[in-house]
Amino acid sequence: MSRAMQPEETSSTTEASAPPVVPMHVRAWNLLNKSGIVVAFVVLFVLLSVTVPDFLTTRNIQGLLLSVTLIGSIAVTMMFVLALGEVDLSVASIVAFAGVVAATVITQTHSVLLGVVAGILAGGAVGLVNGVLVARFKVNSLIATLAMMEAVRGLAYLTSNGDAVMISQESFFALGSGSFLGISYPIWSNIVGFVVFGFLLNKTVFGKHVLAVGGNSEAALLAGLPVTRIKIMVFVLQGLVTGFAGVMLASRMSLGDPKTSVGLELGVISACVLGGVSLTGGVATISGVLVGVLIMGAVQNVMSLMNVPTFYQYLIRGGILLLAVLFDQYRRSRRRV
Template sequence: MNRAMQPDETPSTQAPRSLVTASRARAWDLINKSGIVVIFIVLFAVLSATVPDFLTTRNILGLLLSVTLIGSIAVTMMFVLALGEVDLSVASIVAFAGVAAATTITHSHSVLLGIVAGILSGGAVGLVNGVLVARFKINSLIATLAMMEAVRGLAYLTSNGDAVMISEESFFDLGSGSFLGISYPIWSNIVGFVLFGFLLNKTVFGKQVLAVGGNSEAALLAGLPVVRIKIMVFVLQGLVTGFAGVMLASRMSLGDPKTSVGLELGVISACVLGGVSLTGGVATISGVLVGVLIMGAVQNAMSLMNVPTFYQYLIRGGILLLAVLFDQLRRSKRGV
């Protein structure tokens, strides 16, 4: 039964209220969808105007190159977070894959075999992560935290605690070569964003990932293979991260077990900044791209301005906190 109209309420006063409510809803929807893009545009304009040499072609290419490691992993971390899970082992996988590739190349003198070994080593770790989380129902935060330590240990054991130098010069082309004046790592990022954007938005698998992340019990009742989907996502994460580790080893000309410590926080920050919900079910490839660029632009500007390292830690931590708070705000507006 409709409530009776109060004495001070008339159709003319109710209509403006409904219009205001609708306007607020549309405004929030616009902010939720394009707010991060606006933030990036404003940030880029401010940095261009205030930071010397920021807008030069050389610096922009350097900025793009600097975010290739985070960007290459963020495209699959997006799927993990969209499931409502998390993967803290990616930094260790990067180190282990690079060491595996370098060790294989050193002993076999085969660049192709080394690349395959690095990628598959990452995929193997992803498989273990997926089985622990999906099959044994271990919380992904705990499972991947344990794997982060274990895999870093494997990297040290494989390399005997030291960096593994690579003598095959053809391997270096993977990380330092270029096409049309743009380096291969940047091209690999472009391909990655296009490929995984298509996978998320245009395939059944992408829709299934979002459905499982939105409500895994409902997805299971609907007949979706939840366990298999989760394992596939973690394996995909491992393979792509392994490739990122191989690319990094190529750029550094060695496999280093100490590399990329803390990388997982940068990747997660970029995804959350880009609108990927930590509770699952929400992800956009364009948002992740903008999130990666924001992280890179801030880091690049701090380097150009010679900001001391300890202040950089504070700023990166603040960005992560703001990203989490923004995600909390989005979820409260959705009523989650």
């Protein structure tokens, strides 16, 4: 009798151990969620190449890549801030402040090295203040960085006496205009940034901790993660990298300008959200951010080629940001289903 029951038992065991069948629409959504932004960029790139004159020329592609270096250099660390479930609206002011500090120090000391270091550290100092306000004093990051956006822009004007600071050291200009193997230094710095911060996000304990804190900070705290220290480190990192971006921009402009980069923070956040970084934290991919940066750059490049009036450009950029936020909300609703 036990022998007669054996085949039936084996059959039931096999059925129990079989993996669940994933519906076709769920598999299609998972694939779209992972590669949809890449597909969208490829379609957009092909469409622009066919319809927009001079878009696919070597000179224009080089110009496009150079034009996204400022947003790209900051997006790699804004990705970490957003992955924490926080936001940093002070980056544009940090760019201006770091450029002014670098220009002022170079003018007074005639030392390019001191100027570069001072500009980067100035950005890091602002990032430290942001981090302490958000992590230690529990101030909402939107409010804290909005306040710092105004305060740091004011510091930039005070440091420069309200005017641009001209730089006379020609060796400083090579940082923003020099090239290696036919590729300009700002593009190289972006390539290095995406590689380094992609590795930091995907291959290190720090990256996993950032995503864990952004996914559920209370659970991360109960698991023993130093949540406060992680948040401060991310904001300091954001400040240092943004300070470097400000120094690079000052080198390209040959001056430190307290009025530069107004509205830059919206472009950076748009690129990150387009690239799949969740505004509620816990989700980020470096490849998605790269594609988001390229989409923002391609749209801006085409508007320039087609001589689109400035006020229409504001409308288009605002529409892109709104669509990115709506898409992020849609993705989150799909993940909850």
